[in-house]
Amino acid sequence: MKCGEYELITGYVFINVEKGRTLDVVTKVANIKGVKMACVITGTFDIVATFEVKDVNDVGEMVARGIDSVDGVSLTQTAICVKCCSK
DSSP, X not given: OEEEOOSSEEEEEEEEEOTTXXXXXXXXXXXXXXXXXXXXXXXXXXXXXXXXXXXHHHHHIIIIIIGGGSTTEEEEEEEEOSOEEEO
16 A cells, blocks of 8 residues: 655545536536546535645635636535545
8 A cells, every 4th residue: 555645735625516507517617727527426415526736725726716616506615635545
């Protein structure tokens, strides 16, 4: 197993959207700079977006000016990874 620190800041944005807007929103979120992938999910949230950015300020820009500005987004919750491990 490989664990360590990485050059990029990695994390997830959990997103809730207005009813009936999920498929439209996930496509728009996937095209935002810094977002690596956006997926429709089951559970408490409607969408999860995985991101990689160079600086913590980029996280704020991506969420505040990017994801939060997408029409239909009603709530976001951001989780920044502090340590990542992989096989």
